[in-house]
Amino acid sequence: MSTTTSSTTSRPKHNRQPRDIGKWLTAAWSWLVVIFLMIPIGFVVAHSMNGGNSFNIWKEFGGLKWYRELLSDLSLRATLINSFKAAIGSTLIAVTIGALAGVALVRKPGRWTKVFLLLLLLVMVTPEVIDGFSLLSWFFDRGFNRPFETGVFGIRGGMIRLWIGHSLFSSAVVTLIVRARLQGLDESLEEAAADLGAPPARAFRQITLPLMAPALLAGAMLSFSFSLDNVIVSSFVGQDSSTFPLYLLGTVKSSTKPNVGAGGVLLFLVTMLFAFVTIRVLRRSGDSSGDIAATIAAG
């Protein structure tokens, strides 16, 4: 490929970095997508301060009255708290078992992988209604329903069931993402760790884990939002721990009021705060190999 372009035969005036068209195009596109994703959020925030009685229809600025109402509405408040708890619990479960399975799939392949992948596919293919209903009958038909019915360690049975129900799909997602990340990631790094005397568990924690941190973070974020959004499974197993989406689903007999927006915004803010605190704490934890946030930032 010859580079003879007439314009560049004379010495350029100043040091111009070449335009990375790809960068600008993808950046512009990404911002458009982010704006697309954000538009509704903006309206949710605005309409949560609607002075009218309907969430969708703007009447006038009503300040924070729906927030105040929300906070005095015990049942609605409880659903927000439950949603949050369910999301944390199921995310922890999903990330833990999903990460382990993802690692095993890539690093310890064997005949079992096929069986497992099929199971994984089944977990994902199964409609949530079925997950929900079969879990419900499973928990209550079988003899072992104690912890799932009344709860253990002060955790309600419903919450435990939510964790289980929500974690099914999420953990499959985490598994796939972790697998996608580890495939092709240099195995010699883990060998180097073993060579330097790190037993598998430690090598995993100190080398593999930080290297797959982006996958874990991505998986965790997705799991969290799945759980926050889950209606169908929750509607079956949630029972003594009703969640915010369930409340929303239940409002079919009446109008959607701005308190729904206020609830969304509150949950949103709390989640955001939680995410930032988590990232902060992970970054602070000092141990370089546990520096997940920095790793994701640095690739």
Next chain:
Amino acid sequence: MNIRGDNVSQSTKPASDDDVSFGERGSVELTGVTKRFGSMIAVDNLDLIVQPGEFLSLLGPSGCGKTTTLRMLAGFEQPDEGYIRISGQYVQGIPAYQRDVNTVFQAYALFPHMTVAENVAYGLRQKHVNKSQISTRVAEALDMVKMTKLANRKPRQMSGGQQQRVALARALVNRPSVLLLDEPLGALDRKLREEMQIELKLLQSQLGITFIFVTHDQEEAMGMSNRIAIMLEGHVEQLADPETVYERPASAFVAGFIGRNNFWKGIASSEGIVASDGTIFVASKPEVRVPAGEQALAAVRPECFVITSTDPQLTHNVATGTVASVSHFGDTLQYVVHTGARDVVALLPRAQAPRVAPGDPVWCHWSADDVYSFGAAQADLVLVDPADAEALR
């Protein structure tokens, strides 16, 4: 006495030591080790015994199985056949992290998310060495490889040579009983390389660590090693001390691989080996006696020729031809002489160099002490020699 191929293990038992030493910390023993990748045999029935505290170099052509051998010792690959003992212990099934062995990886394998210092500290942290001691030892190791200034860099922000030095420091700092080094100095400039060689040697003798050292630099191997193992296609061709390998190569391959050699193909006879153009090679120390009438190889090193512009009147160990080229290499001159059978490459110190120009007729002769003779089995491996190739152009 050097024995080739399958029964190398016999010759590898050094006379100075007896078997007791193989139980000692730092001894390494491979017996009949074979490793296959699919149908491809990477390591082929390999026998090798390394003494505790020995500095053993592995030399061999690209792809001959050096890295694979080290990987089996470190525990990343399991031999398909054969046994490995380290410090007297059979290591089948012992995972890498429980072997008191450290590796300098050919491709470095630095942890990208850790700084240089953290990389180096990693092994010590595994052993729960206390913090202050870790600092001291890491600082020492970094100082040795001259990387102290870059201690806080991430691997991706460093040059190839800098990365290699970190890889070296990371393995060294642990002072294992066996250290496996896979071309650990290949990316360093000569000066730094020599400094590192000295440091390594010193460390090795001070701490009594067994070094198994892969290198492509023959001088390095010669200068540093107690013994050198020359590998070919997954097995050890010769295992001996540097001088023996150079002076008494066990096979034509070794003779051609270590240093340079001019090879002639001929027929063994009672007089000696007779090349196609009638040149007769008489050897004073035939390593391998070839039965008369069979094909044989004769070899003479470039440094061993005397070149004269007058006929030295010899009946054997002489070849005549015309000068094809003369080149200067510092204080040595290289002559390529076009003879009947082949182009001869000769290296002579300036003092002994004859004043001849390309086209002049010359006689090359050599002493019987400098003739190696071998069977013709490896003729294909050695006859297409860089010198030949060069001469053909």
Next chain:
Amino acid sequence: MNIRGDNVSQSTKPASDDDVSFGERGSVELTGVTKRFGSMIAVDNLDLIVQPGEFLSLLGPSGCGKTTTLRMLAGFEQPDEGYIRISGQYVQGIPAYQRDVNTVFQAYALFPHMTVAENVAYGLRQKHVNKSQISTRVAEALDMVKMTKLANRKPRQMSGGQQQRVALARALVNRPSVLLLDEPLGALDRKLREEMQIELKLLQSQLGITFIFVTHDQEEAMGMSNRIAIMLEGHVEQLADPETVYERPASAFVAGFIGRNNFWKGIASSEGIVASDGTIFVASKPEVRVPAGEQALAAVRPECFVITSTDPQLTHNVATGTVASVSHFGDTLQYVVHTGARDVVALLPRAQAPRVAPGDPVWCHWSADDVYSFGAAQADLVLVDPADAEALR
């Protein structure tokens, strides 16, 4: 006449060619190029002109900016300052894929999802060369690097040296006007390396490709290059043909970096350079004249010593001491002699080697032709020499 540092560019215009040639296909010109990584300066106001079809080697210590320079030429990094012209054209803003330049990467960068043959064919496919021609050229390239047999392997299934050869073939096959080679033979054994050297040289002269070649093997650089650029800390210390670099190093650093040298620190005087122990160095060809009274460096190569066990009765260019060690390297012997100012390392051919043993008093002397003298600016760089280090132990 060699000029150091910032105004190297002047000296790099070879007398034989005039500026017209810089517009030719294959010429490369860097003017005042600087590259920073954060606060770290990797390439520092670098000037360099490479002739079309020239074989230029870049030599320098680890981390001196060789790879960074190549990366700027290839278009992976943008200089922070300065200009680059390739084939006469300013390349700022021209993306890598539009530059008629190919690179052999230091870490290979083979495509893991493609076979060896596919890797090599990649560049040709980009140019829409037709299929049958791709096959032929890929086959040729693989044949040249002796990888034909492994054409269908994936990179991960190959040894380091095999991977390196694929990387080499992948770049070569495209026959660009400029080829950048970053230690392209570093992982190969000597024999293969020499074969590749010959092939590369041949290819280069046949096709007239400009080679910019990074290597740590000085012999390789000396044997193959038209000119050598010695880099230090991001700039070019000296740019000259191999002989000049060896014989007339432009700086103490170059003198110490290329080949070996024994350095003395002293004070310049009208007689010559007087070392701390009174040894006087008189040079017949002082590269750099140091004003009397200032600190200066004198250097003598190990090959240039004559060692006697009797006093040669000289007033200058002689040092006396006791033998610290004698080692054999094939046909040469290395002596380390403990003198007042420093340990002297001398290399002598066996024929001229005196019969002395450690502890014996000896005189080392040398000719004024063999003395290099420099200012003391780079004293720190050269005085901690491997020889010194070795001697100190």
Next chain:
Amino acid sequence: GDDKEATGTASATGDEPTGAASAPQASGTVALYTWGDYHDPDLVAEAGDALGITMNVQFYASNEELIAKLEATRGSSGFDLIVPTGPYLPQLISKELLTKLDKSKIPNWGNIDPAYLGKGWDPGNEYAVPRDWGTTGFIYDSSVITRELTTWTDYFDAAANEASGETSALDTTDNILGPYFWANGISWNTEESADLDAAEEFLVNEFAPHIKAFDSYPSTALAEGAYNMSMAWNGDARQAYVRLEEAGRDPEPWKWVVGAPMTELWMDHYAIPADAKNPDGSYAWINWMLEPDIAFRDLSYIGYNMTVKGTDKLAADAELPRLDMIFITDEQLKDMEEGIISDKTQNRKVEIYNAVKAAAGA
């Protein structure tokens, strides 16, 4: 995770709760399983002070879901109080999922308007306490559909013409089938397969292609301009006017039509699951809800007719807008029928429902 967080303790707000004195003694938590946003949250909060109980409210989206859940978790459902719709009571009762009421624990029983007692689904009101009720009709934009619509036949006709592609229907099996039967003078509880076949034929081919959405709560979307005509429950239709005003549109052209010649009468009840752990709490809540002023507050919040005597007067006094849409005249009541869940037709109805949805989505 303890109960406190999930439910909260009620705190006294402004007005003193009334009638607390006569309430039966209760304590603990009452798990109320109900429709979303179906109870005045202030009342839920005041229950603590008024009754000594804390309410833990959970939500379901359909009666079927409620039953499925109770059935699957039989014996340990964890709910103390549910709010099923009339036609579903018989199966809840025969499945033995409900507790027989102890009316002595509901001193305010007498406050219920007897008109709502003794319905077919629970003739002796042994299991369920009627709470509120409503009906189904449709609302349309007379500026688009300029002729006057009065019957279900008109609804279908307008859907096929002026309002084609701008019509919504309620998203339940019965509410899609019901209007067809009523328009044709057939009871929506018919078990004749010929009727059902004809209904499928008509709904799939003549009605489905014109449907924009199955929307059980069309008022907001309607105000946003999504529909020109919507089948709706009266309370929600009433909300539509408020929404239209809020949206700055003129509500005048919109006309509410109670289904004719016949239409639905639905009624929700309080009932106590058989496995309730705190039935006394449930009684306390029910009894409290039967206080007229409490019932009125509930009414003002949800906009449906309460079964407690006198709430209409309170509403009139308070001048709630569009009272006619809350309170249904006795005359209208005559043309309303209650639903029956039948074994014979339930599956068939779901099939038709699926078919209509498939046709509408195609």
Next chain:
Amino acid sequence: MRRLRAPKYLLALPSFVWYGFFFALPVLLMVVNSFGYKPAVGEKGYVRLDKLSFDNYRDVWTDDFRSVFFSTMRIAGTATLLCVVIGLPVAYYIAIKAGPRMKGLMLLLVIVPFWMSFFVRTSAWKIVLSEFGVLNTFLVDNGIRNAPIDIIGTRSAVMLALVYNYLPLMVFPIFVSLDRIEPALREASKDLGAGRIRTFLSVTAPLAAPGITAGAILTFIPMAGDYVTATILGGAKGNMIGASIYNFAIQGQDVPKGAAAAAILIILILTVVLSAGLIVAAIRYVLKQLRRVDIPEST
């Protein structure tokens, strides 16, 4: 010394147990139920198993079921493609082009909208897009159009709802696998004369294939079973096959029939996914053949 070797699937064991106990067994129970029949209204229980038959399968397998299934596949397939087209450049930008700080920020911006409750954020689109919504008001008031565009309730609205809600499920896995590709490989490609597009197609994309596959699976499968999202904005046009399961099992209170519908659906979706996999494999095979270089025998 020989040691006990841990089984290869050790790390996947938690997942195996989790899915076995909370997915496989309960769902198996459901499948068993699908052969039973529904008790009469008012009878206790939700399934009778004293008479097993395939009747439910026959009853469920109707023309309607099939036509809704195919339209669901079409909708989910299109939406998945849209997600790839929209999400890939975003993932590419975040993983490859964005600087370290931007990387973290962008990832957050992509996921943050999903912490707003699903129902709230989705219906907020109505605020923007409805006939009297913000967008139409703007267009009409400014004379850009003389009549409002009615998007809600159309196929476009269905796509909008699906893409909007599933996009991060595509972006994250692709990001994760792009992120681990050595920059040197792209450099090598460009060095060999491949432009941005060709570099992307022949180096970046193949190496990111596991991520793209994961993304496609993670969006397509749940979409195929989801029946809520599409209806929020799409109204009647958003009728998806998952709804029929809910309708059978819950609306019709016929759990066995719902289970049969679910079983059929699981098999159908698996078939679709596996055939898609086969097609992809076939395409890859063809591409590989095109890329193949035959070395002539004698050189």
